[in-house]
Amino acid sequence: MEFAKAPGLTKRWGEFAIETIIRVLGLSSIGFVVMIFLFLLREGLPTFWEIPLNNLLGTRWYPTFDYFGAVPLVLGSVLVTLLAIVIALPLGLATAVFVREIAPPWAREILKPVIEVLAGIPSVVLGFFGMTLVAPLVREVLGAPTGLTAFTGALLLAYMALPTMISVAEDALDTVPKSYRDAGLSMGATQWQTIWRVVVPAARSGVVTAVMLGMGRAIGETMAVMMVTGNAARLPLSLDSLFRPVRTMTATIAAEMGEVAQGSTHYHALFGLGIILFALTFVINLAAAATIFKKRRRGGLR
């Protein structure tokens, strides 16, 4: 009788080599995040000793005259993002509930692919559409001098955030056990009452995640926002600034980076905006991840 040969030395070495490569590739994601952060710091940190703090915290962004007040840009981003979420949350949640809980199969078969199409439309195409058709419409309806407003941007952003929000909210509804629904119905509640008093509350952490990820998507969106918000860097303080042009951090970077001299103060300041954006999305995603991890640990509930 012959014994099977033990794996040869070359084979064991091959296995070891491949395992090492895969380990390195596995760790590469951490490397990328660190690298991105370091390069932003390398090019962006000089902002903070080149420009005095009261200039940075000022309300005027006129780089040609050495005014680098980032406040209007930060507020512009925040305003457009929050307004987008205010529009997208009810629509997204209602659509997710409709698709998951009550839509007949044929409606689901139409809705899901169409929403996937939305996720695939490049932001520059949406921006172009917004510029040529949505903005004139907004101008007509509001009777405003221009249709390129914070509201127009938020409207487009809401649609760009919707696919993410709907799919995350759907997943959250999916994890609510069927016994919850049965319990609600057996108590004599209608399906409508069961959905809003039992199912959605049980899925609320997932809904929060959906809002977080939608916000992350909205605050970082660049092209569409740049094309439809009018890009006027001024403080959006009063309510009617919703219907005036506004300028976001992303649009500022995209519009101005092409024209600055490498290594100039303006160049560093744009990287400084990049650091702010990176930090904001990092915190938002961390918060979303925290709810995802928590849900995983509670997995026994299903």
Next chain:
Amino acid sequence: MRRPLVNRHTQQRIGFALLALAALIVVIPIILVVLVIIARGIGAINWEFLTQAPREGMKAGGIFPAIVGTLLLMAGTALAAIPVGIGGAIYLSEYARDSWLTRAIRLAIINLAGIPSVVYGLFGLGMFVLFLRLGTSIIAGSLTLAIMTIPIIISSTEEALRAVPTEFRTVNASLGGTRWQGIRNIVLPQSLPGIITGVILGLLRAAGETAPILFTVAAFFLPRLPSSLFDQTMALPYHLYVISTQVPGMPEKVQYGTALVLLALVLSLNIVATIVRSYFRRRRQW
């Protein structure tokens, strides 16, 4: 107890109608966007438009260099992102234990997926264009897009790998196969359709992005084809941005035509991905 305004069954009927209305408000504009772009862009599409360089300040001629540029960028992105993405997914699904390190990797992936595209552009400018001295080039743009695509490929590939039943791996081990043999001969072939779907979805995202290529590769106007990887190139999304905001008096037909070509490219890839997924899901034995 307060008497409700309407009977609760009426309430449910009104409620369901509102939900359906919300779904309509979501999908109708999407369908409208696609239809309008097709209707207004189709007139511009002809052989010349697809195979000629732009002429007369981009107001006439075609968009051939932009199409080629986008395809080149997709190929470069694929070359760089696919090995790293699939390798990273294999690590997470087949090798990683539940440790703080694995959690850190997952956190990193979630964050990579959430970093704004324009920040990727800044990073690509700082690292590839300036630090590594690649200049504004196809290679710098591809690498930037690749890092943006990697988290998408990792997540979808990991999902596909995890869908392969554990028993398949156990059988491989019981036959004396090493872990890598099991992955190469069983797990990867079984999950290939899922991986392909994920890769296509990642690449179509890269094809449509503008912000990451703004400062790393995109040329405003370059009527010839790039001659090397270190050349700049035009690209469809950037071209659409340029002709719709930077060039006054641009004929609308050319703008919509360009939007249509980009949309058609992205949507057809989307459809291919969906078909691959559903075809193999039906054929799957387990």
